[in-house]
Amino acid sequence: MWDTLIITPFINVLLFIYTMVGNNFGIAIILFTLLIRLVTHPLTVQQIKGAAAMQDLQKDKRWLDLQAKYKNEKDKLAQEQMKLYKELGINPFASCLPTLIQFPIIIGLYQSVIKTLANSPIELLNLMRHINVSFLKVSELIPLNSQFLWMDLGQPERLNLPFIPFGIPVLAIVVVVTTYLQSKLMATPTGNPNDQTAMMTNMMNIYMPFLMGYLAYTLASGLSLYFVASNVIGIGQYALLGKLNWKNLLPGQKPKPVKSK
């Protein structure tokens, strides 16, 4: 079911793009990521709007009053919050639902790139079973040209320079930087920077770039290229919508806590 609905169509589109761009798998990964982001763009917009509405709500006097009034009555607080949502016409799931819909698409995109980079006989056998032979010719497609710039997209990337005795993991570094930038630029100010969830979010902002960097360092560079493309396109998407928080990049800049009465 998952394969039929997501993986097989994704792989065929990815390979179709590959044939259209002169058998360049690097460009194909970038364009395919861009295409998926464009298709899911309305969902992203909806998600941002929903998040913004929720953020505005948390600054609303009535919301803050409710928090203070029903501090010790969780059930009552939930009921009153739902009433306020209805009154203001806010759907609390408006930011959550698009994310949930996008999630399998992002995972599918990621898995399609992995499967298409088939690097062993069994992986190639599985890939061939996804290829629609009525519009793609296996004999011309296989083997995929995995060379892109100085990289073999099926191998972890290292840039070897004549005056340095070891290879530099350029792409892994770019992954760390772009993941960090993305998490910082897209972060919205938290209600209280000292609360536990805000601290967890900050920790995630540090943890995720290194996790992604580690994956990029150890796995095939085709995946690293996808991580970078995804990060850059994501930042571009938010920039176009005017939702980037450039101030978050300034050192010592802390999000303003919301004053509660």
Place this chain on the structure above:
Amino acid sequence: MKRHFSIVLFSFVMGSILLAACSGGFAATSWPGVTLQGDVVYVAYGGSVFAVGLKDGSLIWQFPEKPDAQKGFYAAPAVLDGQVIVGDYVNVLHSLDANTGAEQWTFTQAKGRWVGSALVVGERIFAPSSDHNLYVLNQQGKLIWAFKARQALWAQPVVKDNVVYLPSMDHSLYALSVEDGRQLWATDVGGAIVYSPALDGDNKVYVGTLANELVALDAQSGKILWRFAAKNSIWGSPTVDDGSVYIGDLSGTIFSISASDGSSQWQVDAGGPVTAAGAVTPQGLVFGTENGNILMLSRNGQKVWTQTVEGKIYSSPAVADDRMVFGVMAGEKLLVAFDFSGNPLWSFAVPK
């Protein structure tokens, strides 16, 4: 508060799924590679290489002592003068003591996985790497010469009359001089070649391709003599015997083809996709299928017997005088041995 918690939770889930996808989906996996030498079966699978007694399936040794899943051994080991030569998926070619499994030397110059088996001829080791190079080494693991193809090398080469026949994923079959790697000829056969070519005594070389064809070439000149169209891609090596060439394809059909002109003699439904080469036994031709079927066919295509094992058979059996051993993937057992009448003799599971 709740929203931030959701973000954190979402990020953790995302991270976990990414990690899970990486460790599972992208793990270097393939099917077991099996080699028979004397009364020992060598099998490379996952984190280990095992030496198993042909007589009873007992474990003689395993390398390394504790399985190392990061390495990934899948290419069938090659055996030479007391050495077992086996490559892994982290680009290292190992020489192991055939009696004890102790490591003797490693060759680390390759920059790609060792998917194809090395071939040992005389005192030379011909090792194809997925970094596009065929490395030719001496018994001490020193490089004598290397030849670079345009794409990955996944198949064991074949050597005959001082010529190396090297199949490549780049659609070409190369003929090289054994002495120095000089290219004698290269022929584009129209599709990637995943497995070894087969040679006959009539100066012909045969290869199956992922373009659904069996191609016969003149071994001297590389000229294509004939092509035979199968129903789907051909993964296994052709089996040549007594004027006929036998191949199976992914559609699950086994074909018998005339070696002289490429005409079809008969075809049989194997009941499952065939990626493995067939093998010639005293009882007839034996093939394994992806769904675990083992078929013994007479030379005129009649089914003599069939057996089913739990798991998938992707590689050809190792055939001894009175028995044959199959490597099995995704089953309880890693090796299963049968006599030529289809009676199970023993099985070997990865020690826990």
